[in-house]
Amino acid sequence: MNHIVIxxxxxxxxxVVYAISSALSKEKCNIEELSQTILKGQFASIFIVSAPxxxxxxxxxxxxxxxxxxxxxxxxxxxxTFETDTFSSGEETEPFVVTVNxxxxxxxxxxxxxxxxxxxxxxxxxxxxxMDEDSNECVLMFEVALPLSINRNAFRQMLQAKARSVGLxxxxxxxxxxxxxxxxxxx
Numbered sequence: 545m546n547h548i549v550i551x552x553x554x555x556x557x558x559x560v561v562y563a564i565s566s567a568l569s570k571e572k573c574n575i576e577e578l579s580q581t582i583l584k585g586q587f588a589s590i591f592i593v594s595a596p597x598x599x600x601x602x603x604x605x606x607x608x609x610x611x612x613x614x615x616x617x618x619x620x621x622x623x624x625t626f627e628t629d630t631f632s633s634g635e636e637t638e639p640f641v642v643t644v645n646x647x648x649x650x651x652x653x654x655x656x657x658x659x660x661x662x663x664x665x666x667x668x669x670x671x672x673x674x675m676d677e678d679s680n681e682c683v684l685m686f687e688v689a690l691p692l693s694i695n696r697n698a699f700r701q702m703l704q705a706k707a708r709s710v711g712l713x714x715x716x717x718x719x720x721x722x723x724x725x726x727x728x729x730x731x
Contacts, residue, residue: 545594547626548573548604552612554619556587560612564591567611571604572596587619592626601625637666637689639719642703646712648674648682655710656686659703665690687719 552564561580568575573593580589595604605623612619644656653672660667669687674680690696700716707714717725 546597546599547576547628548593548595548601548623549626550591550593550604550608550621550623551589552591552608552619552621553588554586554617556582556585557617559615560587560617560619561589563611563615563617564589564608567608568593568604571599571607573599573604635664635691635693637691639668640688640690640716641719641722642684642686642688642714642716644682644684644686644707644712644714646682646707646710647680649710652682652684652710652712655706656684656703656714659706660686660688663691663694663699663702665694665699 550564550568552560565575568591573595575591575593577592578589580587582588593604601623605621608623609621612621642656644652646652653670657667659665666689667686668689669685671685673683673685675682690699696716703714703716
């Protein structure tokens with residue numbers, strides 16, 4: 545089996561995931577992992593699929609694009625070979641959630657992600673939300689892989705000092721604690 549990564553981005557409309565998944569199914573491709581989101585009406589997704597040996601990245605890109613075009617959906621498709629040698633610092637990590645709140649400004653993500661890069665902390669997921677169109681308030685949620693060798697107190701202090709210097713608040717919690725606090729009970 546080939547493993548292929550497919551990204552799809554463009555204007556959202558109902559049926560996009562169906563158009564993509566049905567095209568992949570017809571090619572005997574199995575969706576192994578999928579992440580999809582909508583941002584201000586824009587669809588963005590990444591699929592990791594296993595495909596038969598005789599199905600290439602070009603084949604996948606073509607059939608998914610044709611499926612979307614047939615439904616008059618305005619999206620761009622890119623496919624490439626999945627590379628299994630993902631980033632690894634060789635060090636064990638723990639999952640943490642870093643939340644930033646405050647007035648939106650262009651440098652916030654660069655400022656916080658710069659500290660992460662400097663400290664060899666990998667960002668595994670990031671969500672930036674503007675509270676509403678009339679407000680300048682934003683919330684950023686970084687899901688990160690924190691190396692066990694990092695002094696957590698020093699790291700927290702570094703983040704908090706940088707955030708305070710530009711009028712932001714920041715918190716860092718182990719993912720398990722974050723989820724326990726924010727879990728909504730199902731009734």
